[in-house]
Each structure stands twice: as structure tokens, then as C-alpha cells.
Amino acid sequence: MDATERIKSLLEQRGWTAYRLSKSCGLxxxxxxxxxxxxxxxxxxxxESICKGFGIxxxxxxxxGDLIEVSSDTKQLIEYWGGLSPTQKKTILELVKNMNQK
Structure with a gap:
């Protein structure tokens, strides 16, 4: 998909008009x-301005593929994840799996 088609797709996904995007991105x-x-x-x-307007x-x-919006809490978890050992990562995954089963 080219850049123009991507912009059109993002506008459609959000239900935005070109006017709404222009106000959001400052163009x-x-x-x-x-x-x-x-x-x-x-x-x-x-x-870059258009992306900032879309918040991406x-x-x-x-x-x-699909865009996944990541919250600041999730970003923080991802940052911490990179510093864990393989054993720590396995332990955390098991903990999260167990917490979600309740």
C-alpha cells in the first residue's frame, strides 16, 4: 500500500475527514x-506531521497488518522486559497466565 492509500485507510478507520486530520497534524x-x-x-x-496527527x-x-495502540503502561512493561533474563521472562509469563485464569 502506498502512502496516500495508507492515509486514506487511516482516515476511514478513524472516521476522520481531511479537515479533521489537518487540524490534528497542523497542516x-x-x-x-x-x-x-x-x-x-x-x-x-x-x-511525520501526518503521523503525529494520527498519534502513530x-x-x-x-x-x-492491524495497528495496535500501546498504552504508556504497556510501553513501560516492554522496556523492562528487555532487561530480564530468560528465566525471569519465563517466570513473569507464568505469573501473567495464572493471573488471567482467575
């Missing part, structure tokens, strides 16, 4: 409309 409505109507390729700077990163923008 003019004309800039957004030009990208969408003429299928023009946005610059990296413009694309550039990597999420280009990721294949």
Missing part, C-alpha cells in the same frame, strides 16, 4: 486534500 487542509486527491507523495516532514509513529504507518 493546511489544502495540503491534505492535494495529497489525497492527486495521489501526490508527501515529503518525509509532511508524513512512522514505523507504525508503514507496518503491515
Amino acid at each position: 493546511s487542509e489544502n495540503t491534505i486534500a492535494t495529497i489525497l486527491k492527486r495521489n501526490s507523495l508527501p515529503s518525509i516532514g509532511t508524513l 509513529t512512522l514505523s507504525e504507518f508503514f507496518a503491515e
Whole structure:
């Protein structure tokens, strides 16, 4: 999927208009409309602004599949996870599995 199609898809998923996106990302409505109507390729700077407006990163923008929004708590868990040993990770996974069974 190209960048223009991805933007259109994200707008549709959120039920947003080009106007709503322009207000969210700080770009003019004309800039957004030009990208969408003429299928023009946005610059990296413009694309970064659009991603900020959607509340996603550039990597999420280009990721294949469904977007998963991650809360700040989940991000913190992921950061801590990287510092655990394999044994610690196994223990934590077992703990979480047991907690979810109740």
C-alpha cells in the first residue's frame, strides 16, 4: 500500500475527514486534500506531521497488518522486559497466565 492509500485507510478507520486530520497534524487542509486527491507523495516532514496527527509513529504507518495502540503502561512493561533474563521472562509469563485464569 502506498502512502496516500495508507492515509486514506487511516482516515476511514478513524472516521476522520481531511479537515479533521489537518487540524490534528497542523497542516493546511489544502495540503491534505492535494495529497489525497492527486495521489501526490508527501515529503518525509509532511508524513511525520501526518503521523503525529494520527498519534502513530512512522514505523507504525508503514507496518503491515492491524495497528495496535500501546498504552504508556504497556510501553513501560516492554522496556523492562528487555532487561530480564530468560528465566525471569519465563517466570513473569507464568505469573501473567495464572493471573488471567482467575
